Amino acid sequence: MSTSEDKYEWINMEVEEIEDLVVELKDEGYSTSEIGNLLRDKYAVPDVREVTGKKISSILEENDAEPKIPEDLRNLVIKAKKLREHQDKNPNDKSSKRGLQITESKIHQLAKYYKNKGKIPSEWKYKPEEADLLISE
Template identity: 25%
Template sequence: MGRMHSRGKGISASALPYKRTPPSWLKISAQDVDDSICKFAKKGLTPSQIGVILRDSHGIAQVRSVTGNQILRILKAHANGISGTESIVWQRNGTESIVFVAVLYINVRSLIIRQVRGARTEPILVYDLIVLLVFVRIGLAPEIPEDLYHLIKKAVAIRKHLERNRKDKDSKFRLILVESRIHRLARYYKKTKKLAPVWKYESSTASTLVA
C-alpha cells in the first residue's frame, strides 16, 4: 500500500493466525480472558499492550478467536455494564461517574441555551444526547483512540524538540505532516461517533492529553 507522506510502498502488515479457532492445548476460558483484559485495562495498559501480554505470557494469539470479541469491544462492553462474553453485569466503578458527568453537562448546557434562546432547546438536546452516547461508550477503553493518541504524542515530542532547536526546518515540516494526520483522523472519529463532536486538537494543550 502506498505511504501517505512518502514515495515508498511499504511492506508492513498484520500477520493473523491461519486458524481462527483456539488451539486444543489452550485451556483458558473466555470469561478468564475477559477478566484479565479488564484487570490490565484498570492498570492503565492500552489495548495493544494488553494484546501483547496475552500473546506472549498466556499463549492467546488472537483474543477474538477465544472470546468472540476484540479487546476494545470487550472494554467498552464492560464499561456500559455488559459482560464481554456471557451476561449483563452492572459495573458500578466508572459507569455511574461517566453518566453523572454527561447528564450534568446536558443540564447546564440546556439551561444556558434556554436563557439565551428561550424555549427552543430541541436541536441542542439532540446534540447533547450524541455527546452522552460518546461518553457512555468510553468506559474502560481509552478516552482517545490509540492511533490518534500516539500521533498526538509524536506531535508533542516534535514540538519539544523544536523548542530546543528552532532552526530545524525538517522537523517543522514533519510536524505539519503529523498534525495534518491528527486533524484527518479526528474528523473520521467524530464522524463515526468515537470522539465527542466538541473534541478539538490544539497544539497548546496537546501535552495534557498525553501526560
C-alpha cells in the first residue's frame, strides 16, 4: 500500500510549508476554493487533504483565519444581491423573481444549518439591504 509521500513524490514542499501557504493565501484575500485551485495549479499540490491530512478549512480554523461566513453561504448572498439588482432594473422578469425566492430560501436553510453547527452566531440574520456588509467580511 502506498503512502501519501510515495503517491506525491514530486511535491517539493513540507506539510508545514503547505499549511503556512494556505494561511498566507487566505490573508491575501483568497477563498478556500481559490486557495485549493492556486495550490493545484501554481504549486503542484493536487489535494491538500491527502497531502496534509487536513482540509483547507481545518488548517484555517487551526490558525484562526477562517472566514466569518462560510464560503457557500457567502456565495449565495452574492447571487441574491445580483438577482436583486437585476430585479430593480427588470421588475417584470418573473423567472428572476422566482430565482431570487429560491436563492433566499437556500440562504435561510443554510444559515439554520450553520447556526446549529456553531459556524455562525445564533442571532445572525440575512438582511438583503445589508448584503454588501456580509460580502465584505
